[in-house]
Amino acid sequence: MEHAFAQICGGKDPTSPFRLHNVYAELGTTFASMVVTFPTVWAHLIGQLLYYMGENNIVFGSDSPWYGGPQWQIEALWRSQIPEDIRDRWDYPELDEDAKRKILGLNSARLYGLKGNESGNCHGWQNDRPPIASTVESFRLMLADGRIVRCSRTENAELFAAALGGYGLFGIILDADLRVIPNARYRIVHRLVQSSEYLDALDQAIRSGPVGLAYGRLNVTREHFLERAMLTTFVRTSDALAAEPIVEPGPWAATAERLIFRGSQGSEYGKGLRWTLETSLSDWLFSGSTHRNQVLQGRVELYQNRDPSRTDVLHEYFVPRESLEEFLRRARSIVPAHGADLMNVTLRDVRRDPDTLLTYAAGDVMALVLFFSQARTAEAELAMQALTRDLIDASLGVGGRYYLPYRLHATREQFERAYPKHRELFALKRAVDPSEVFQNGLYRTYRPRRRAPGRAGKEGVRGPLPAPVLAGPDRRGRHRAVVQRRGAADPVQATGLRRTAHVPIAERPEALVQHGVLRQPREGGGFPQAAAQAVIGGATSRPTPASTLALPHPRPR
Numbered sequence: 310m311e312h313a314f315a316q317i318c319g320g321k322d323p324t325s326p327f328r329l330h331n332v333y334a335e336l337g338t339t340f341a342s343m344v345v346t347f348p349t350v351w352a353h354l355i356g357q358l359l360y361y362m363g364e365n366n367i368v369f370g371s372d373s374p375w376y377g378g379p380q381w382q383i384e385a386l387w388r389s390q391i392p393e394d395i396r397d398r399w400d401y402p403e404l405d406e407d408a409k410r411k412i413l414g415l416n417s418a419r420l421y422g423l424k425g426n427e428s429g430n431c432h433g434w435q436n437d438r439p440p441i442a443s444t445v446e447s448f449r450l451m452l453a454d455g456r457i458v459r460c461s462r463t464e465n466a467e468l469f470a471a472a473l474g475g476y477g478l479f480g481i482i483l484d485a486d487l488r489v490i491p492n493a494r495y496r497i498v499h500r501l502v503q504s505s506e507y508l509d510a511l512d513q514a515i516r517s518g519p520v521g522l523a524y525g526r527l528n529v530t531r532e533h534f535l536e537r538a539m540l541t542t543f544v545r546t547s548d549a550l551a552a553e554p555i556v557e558p559g560p561w562a563a564t565a566e567r568l569i570f571r572g573s574q575g576s577e578y579g580k581g582l583r584w585t586l587e588t589s590l591s592d593w594l595f596s597g598s599t600h601r602n603q604v605l606q607g608r609v610e611l612y613q614n615r616d617p618s619r620t621d622v623l624h625e626y627f628v629p630r631e632s633l634e635e636f637l638r639r640a641r642s643i644v645p646a647h648g649a650d651l652m653n654v655t656l657r658d659v660r661r662d663p664d665t666l667l668t669y670a671a672g673d674v675m676a677l678v679l680f681f682s683q684a685r686t687a688e689a690e691l692a693m694q695a696l697t698r699d700l701i702d703a704s705l706g707v708g709g710r711y712y713l714p715y716r717l718h719a720t721r722e723q724f725e726r727a728y729p730k731h732r733e734l735f736a737l738k739r740a741v742d743p744s745e746v747f748q749n750g751l752y753r754t755y756r757p758r759r760r761a762p763g764r765a766g767k768e769g770v771r772g773p774l775p776a777p778v779l780a781g782p783d784r785r786g787r788h789r790a791v792v793q794r795r796g797a798a799d800p801v802q803a804t805g806l807r808r809t810a811h812v813p814i815a816e817r818p819e820a821l822v823q824h825g826v827l828r829q830p831r832e833g834g835g836f837p838q839a840a841a842q843a844v845i846g847g848a849t850s851r852p853t854p855a856s857t858l859a860l861p862h863p864r865p866r
């Protein structure tokens with residue numbers, strides 16, 4: 310099957326002029342179910358994909374809802390090779406490191422691009438600059454009705470401002486023209502200061518040399534909680550910059566870095582040790598010369614939490630530069646009062662963002678990125694919610710805002726205060742996507758409240774469909790997802806009623822609940838009456854596209 314697919318899409322051999330360059334093979338279940346059990350079949354399969362489609366047109370997938378965390382698959386692919394005799398006999402290309410890198414991530418990175426970053430309007434260590442929206446010249450947006458429009462500061466400017474930092478609510482960004490800057494060579498300079506002197510130190514550094522990137526780290530030990538800071542600046546040098554590879558840290562360096570960081574979790578000693586090591590060794594370990602691409606090459610596995618009983622939680626606050634110390638003064642009492650385990654705070658310089666409707670930088674601000682470790686319990690979750698609300702209040706109290714990509718712990722009132730243009734945003738949303746095709750948790754939490762059904766008029770009828778609900782197992786042990794459907798040609802739409810349909814799902818439905826794809830049934834297993842009837846009565850109507858989108862494809866049997 311895969312062979313035929315590869316031949317159709319790739320042409321009859323690697324030189325075929327009939328290749329379909331925009332068709333990709335995704336490994337997923339094919340790989341997971343073969344690599345251990347039928348490694349020779351796998352060798353032929355990947356060999357054929359490489360031969361016909363090429364290493365640029367294969368992407369990794371893990372089908373994790375079925376097979377659990379993808380780490381073992383990543384490692385298996387990384388180790389996998391096509392035996393030489395098979396390669397020679399069938400003329401397959403080698404599955405070498407370059408090909409594996411492309412399959413595991415680079416091809417997807419190229420395909421998916423930076424759209425999530427634009428939709429979240431992210432920011433980073435770039436000092437003296439607004440968030441990423443400022444670098445976007447234009448993009449093409451696919452709207453809910455399928456139309457594709459170009460947006461820029463002069464063309465569909467309203468949509469441009471709403472979709473950048475709009476979390477995907479206005480359509481799908483298909484591609485974008487960005488202004489980029491060349492790689493540069495930097496000299497790294499560290500400075501230890503009191504937090505109250507941080508801004509002066511940063512401004513002075515900027516005045517005394519061309520600073521390309523800058524960030525600060527705050528002390529999180531009990532003794533000097535948020536009182537001391539280490540400022541790191543990357544100063545451009547005139548040294549020639551050859552095309553340089555990104556250097557991966559050696560295994561010992563990566564292990565040490567990880568141990569030092571994760572060792573500070575829940576440990577006052579670990580936090581003190583980390584601060585001492587990083588502040589005293591930084592000049593020795595991380596000074597000298599580097600280049601921009603190297604600095605911006607973050608490696609998530611260095612910090613990743615591997616303790617299943619805990620999770621990491623990020624918060625970000627944006628406060629006017631002159632209010633940084635006042636915000637820190639408030640945070641110094643709020644965080645300990647909630648008993649939270651704050652592992653890291655990074656400071657960034659973010660300039661006014663005039664481009665986006667949901668801007669978090671209405672003026673020049675300092676961004677504070679707070680990294681917490683949290684137990685995976687209901688109590689810890691509630692405590693985190695209370696802490697977040699107090700910190701948001703502290704930020705709002707000094708004229709600041711908070712960042713939206715993370716937990717939805719802010720109250721509606723806090724959201725509306727932090728993002729005063731929310732009305733314009735939701736009005737535009739209603740105009741361009743009246744059926745609410747594009748939704749997410751943020752939208753469902755903070756969109757204007759709808760009136761109760763019955764008095765709702767059209768809006769009640771058009772409300773969004775709830776997430777699919779897990780049903781089953783039935784007498785034969787099968788699980789189903791109950792999806793609610795509504796269609797333009799559906800006569801029940803006129804009455805505001807919704808029909809339900811059910812789709813079979815494979816084993817381990819609890820994994821889908823864990824991943825938020827399905828909702829748990831209500832306490833006591835009670836489903837909405839209509840849904841239960843649909844399951845019992847075996848309604849067979851096909852789910853709407855929206856509901857099928859929410860479900861992963863079933864595992865082949």
Ligand SMILES: Cc1cc2nc3c(=O)[nH]c(=O)nc-3n(C[C@H](O)[C@H](O)[C@H](O)COP(=O)(O)OP(=O)(O)OC[C@H]3O[C@@H](n4cnc5c(N)ncnc54)[C@H](O)[C@@H]3O)c2cc1C
Pocket residue numbers: 423424425426427428429430431432433475476477478480481482483623714749
């Ligand atoms: C560990 C961690 C560290 C982070 N550090 C930073 C940081 O330093 N600075 C910072 O600014 N942010 C940071 N963030 C938040 C970050 O901005 C977002 O998580 C990130 O930009 C999302 O990018 P993504 O490619 O993962 O997109 P996703 O998470 O996939 O999507 C993000 C949003 O974009 C939308 N979207 C995705 N693709 C498209 C598309 N084609 N068209 C329209 N909308 C689309 C999605 O619907 C979603 O609302 C961090 C997040 C994490 C988890």
